[in-house]
Amino acid sequence: MSAPLWTSAEIEAATGGTATAPFEVTGITFDSREVEPGWLFVAMPGTVADGHDFIARAQERGAAASLVSRPVDGPHLLVADVPAALEALARASRARMQGKVLGVTGSVGKTSTKEALAAALARRYPGRVHRSLKSYNNHTGVPLSLARMPRDSIYGVFEMGMNNEGEIRALTALVRPHIALITAIAPAHIENLGSMEAIADAKSEIFESLEPGGTAIIPNDTPYRDRILRAARRHAETILTFGSGDADITALHAVRSDAGGSLVTARLASADLTYNIAQPGDHWVSNSLAVLAAVEAAGADLAAAGLALGDMGGLKGRGERHRIAVAGGTALLIDESYNANPASMAATLRSLADEKIEGRRLAVLGTMLELGEHSDDAHAGLAPAVIAAGVAELILVGEATRPLADAIGDGLPVTMVANAAEATDALLARLGPGDAVLVKASNGIGLASLVERVAGGAATCST
Structure with missing residues (x-):
């Protein structure tokens, strides 16, 4: 029988709280809908809802106990402050971790890279690699992800995001990575940070709590490389760059494969490696180089990592592909609905251009949020x-996308709609056999509902 994730005595020691009775838990969540039998439910306070109001639901789903700041019915552990107690549990989890911890941040590609990195490590050590789930990368998600880490993990892979200066500094102080990776610098959150230089500085905070002897991995293909290098040198013993040109880890050869992804030969520090990437696009070549740099820095199995990259399917909202039944045949829907900024928009449009299809290329593009005064120019x-992607028809969602419609002019048919529901209707009226459609926007635009309605029970595919 495997060891529990936490015992009540361990949680008491970490948080200073008091349990009503001894218990053991096998998982943790602050979402009552996620509770599984034997889990700890963390009753987080909130501006809209208080987790204490959902304890009965958590108990109905089999929660072993709840972490609370006021007495409740049923088994619980009482603390003075629930968020502080979750952070304390996260620190205790990190302290007992005997393996290597890897931290990932970046303006684009951090969730995809985190998932690929975890898969690459798990190929050699199945069941012994822990990672952040979903995009749990903020001030509550990172502590939860740490607290969920099994005590016998060999590797832990954690994603860290931010909206403002200082946020990654706080998160990396909890994670304390041995290896810290920045995927890319792009104008995401520029509304809050004001400049690209400030974004690069904020992302570079990930190096500040590197463990002694730690490794920093940074993108070579950014104008801010030297700025990031200077920040990394203050904290890292080893610095690796990935990308093109004089990067330490670079693609010697990369071509589109018959399966739709890429066949890559990469130069690493220890050897050259040839491997397939299941996902299409040059941005995935870059992601793969970052992954292999981290795998090599961790002393893990590069050959196994290469196999994992070839097997990895698309992530929901981040490149998942659906084959849709339409009158007269099928169409391809590429789901990039979770996030968007100028760099990721351009990258996925380039991938759309490479699709081998019999029909047309369509795009449903929604507003890119948090661009502030840069929004009009960015769109x-x-x-x-x-235009370069060969889009035959374009559906734009939200008034903020109008500058894009104006810039295209009469170059191709453009339909402006107000919301995801109207975009769905517009797409269904146009989608035909052999077509490929890219769906991309910031998550707040809600295009995931379009994907759900159009794809429904459609099968995902790798080509």
Whole structure:
């Protein structure tokens, strides 16, 4: 029988709280809908709802106990402050971790890279690699992800995000990575941070709590490389760059494979490696180089990592592909609905251009949020990428996308809609056999509902 994730005595020692009775838990969540039998439910306070109001639901789903700040019915552990107690449990989890911890951040690609990195490590050590689930990368998600880490994990892979300066500093102080990776620098959250230099500085905070002897992995293909290098040198013993040109880890050869992804030969520190990537696009070549740099820095199995990259399917909202039944045949829907900024929009449009299809290329593009005063220029600046992708018809969602429509002019048919529901209707009226459609926007635009309605029970596919 495997050891529990936590015992009540361990939680008491970590948090200073008091349990009503001894218990053991096999998992942790602060979402009552996720509770499984034997889990600890963390009753987080909130501005809209208080987790204490959902304890009965958690108990109905089999929660072993709840972490609370006021007495409740049923088994519980009482603390003065629930968020502080969750952070304390996260620190205790990190302290007992005897393996290697890897931290990932970046303006684009951090969730995909985190998932690929975890899969690459798990190929050699199945069941012994822990990772952040979903995009649990903020001030509550990172502590939860740490607290969930099994005590016998060999590797832990954690994603860290931010909206403002100082947020990654706080998160990396909890994670204390041995290896810290920045995927890319792009104008995400520029509304809050004000400049690209400030974004690069905020992402570079990930190096500040590197463990002694730690490794920093940074993108070579950014104008801010030297700025990031200077930040990394203050904290890292080893620095590796990935990308093109004089990067330490680079693709010597990369071509589109028959399966739709890429066949890559990469130069690493110890050897050259040839491998397939299941996901299409040059951005996935870059992601793969970052993954292999981290795998090599961790002393893990590079050959196994290469196999994992070839097997990895698309992630929901981040490249998952659906084969849709339409009158007269099928169409391909590429789900990039979770997030968007100018760099990721351009990258996925390039991938759309590479699709081998019999029909047309369509795109449903929604507003890119958190761009502030840069919003009009950023949206208009996508016009060359849309045209170069060979898009036959474009559906734009939200008034903030109008500068893109204006920039395209009469270059191709453009339909402006107000919301995801109207976008869905517009797409269904246009989608035909052999077509490929890219769906991409910031998560707040809600295009996941379009994917759900159009794809429904459609099968995902790798080509």
